[in-house]
Amino acid sequence: MIRFISKRLLTALPTLLIVAMLVFVMIRLIPGDPAALMLGDRTDPASLADLHRRLGLDQNIATQFVRWFGHVLRGDLGASIRTGEPVLPLVVNRFWVSAGIVVTAVALAALIAVPAGMIAAWRQNEALDVGIVSAATLLLSIPSFWLGLLLLYAFGLKLGWLPVVGYVAFSENPFAALLYIVLPVVTLVLHETGVLIRMARASTLEVLRLDYITNARAKGLSEPAILVRHAFRNAFGPTWTLIGLVFGNLFAGIAVIETVFTIPGLGRLLVDSIFGRDYPVIQGCLLFIAFTYVGTNLVVDLLYPLFDPRVTAQ
């Protein structure tokens, strides 16, 4: 068990390092001089040279990376060119806004999709299965930003049940906060349910064909007992891994939902910084989201043995 954990942790380290290198190189590929960008139009050669020295831009690229990565490890992601705010607190604040929505949505989607997928597999090729699979394929094919727009039109504008745009922090007013995140969460739940149902169904189908299920049926166990006690534990693995991937992808793709509902989250920060050419913030967002992605997948892998002890034995 300890060997499994430490081995998995060790494999994540080089990935994080290469990810950091990629983000660093990506931002350095941008044409132009970062120091000139930071100082704006009113620069004289002396202050430019001075800033070059302070930023370490007069050193070679490897030294620059080591220096930059050292700062990153100490939590220093630089400051925004536009506002001068330090990047890390900015990114972290916006992250919590997005995380609230993403975590709620993925949890709800999993709670709906896993039983639905298992029931579809149990009733394979019957009307119920065809219905569930069709619904899943339909949900999967509707882009979340369009679904969001439609829900906003129906429930916000036509029926007037929910606020149309904006965001209230949970700490300010918990009830209003809930009202504001209902539509974004429902949008994401509908879309991700479609993705997860198909996986839950496919992996349950595979398990239901195995001999030990036939054996359980032969010894007279009820169908619910077979599904819940025997099939679930073996069938849940692939869905669990996919939940981790869905998490990471949502953090990367949340910008569209935050645009539809005008939510000041991490995705919106990234897109606004791209428009504003605020490179330190872009870099900070990219790095933070990529690390979150690697981190979630790491946690997902580490929790895997809880319901499937076989993986630690490998």
Add this chain to the structure above:
Amino acid sequence: MSALKPNVVIGGVLVGVVALAALVGMIWTPFNPLAVSFTARLAPPSELHWLGADEFGRDVLSRLMVAAATSARISLLTVVGALFAGTTVGLVAGYFQGWTDRILMALNNALLAFPGILLALGLLAIMGANEYGIILALGVAYSPSVARVVRGAVLSLRETDFVAASRIMDNSEIYTIVRHILPNCIAPLIVLATSMFGWALLAESALSFLGLGVPPPAATWGNMLAASRPFIAQAVWLGLFPGLCISLTLMGINLLGDALRDRLDPRMRGV
């Protein structure tokens, strides 16, 4: 397989209709998709403007048809680019193994550690939003998946007798790869390419929706949706039809993709 499954028929019809609309849109549209008309401003669907007109009085149907061609072109070029780059990397890594493999795969896995859309956003920040920027960004984002599939196939194919035979016959490495290994990677690549076409279409719409895709006044389904937002209360058709186009196209691709996977790759059946 005797009769076609209903899924294949529905998927084929959906993709066929969009492809036809895109092809027709390349030579003829009911109106000039860029022509502004103040009298038709926010006109609801009518006999003249079948799907209504937008805030500049531009015909929605004409714009949707042109946008279909744009999206199809971007998605197709993205897939071709990703297939070419990914296959090359996968073949080289899988066939030569050793340090070449280790270095290429370390880079590949790091790229896979980025969600595709995030990598595309980062690259678009560098290159600026335009059609070729999107193709390059998405192509780079998707090629690691191709490389991984191809490398996996090559690793198992390398050990087969027919590859050993080709080497004993003194064929060059390149000849062996192209003539004997590559054709055996085609089936999984077709399945992957179909999915990638769907991913690219969705990603392009999302990026255009964010304003990081094809810049206006050129029409894409994504930027039409983005432009419809301020007018959604008065002119719901502006937001309805572009989204319907994206959804129906994606559904067609998903249905065809599932059918292809069932036929070509029995191991992944039903996933």
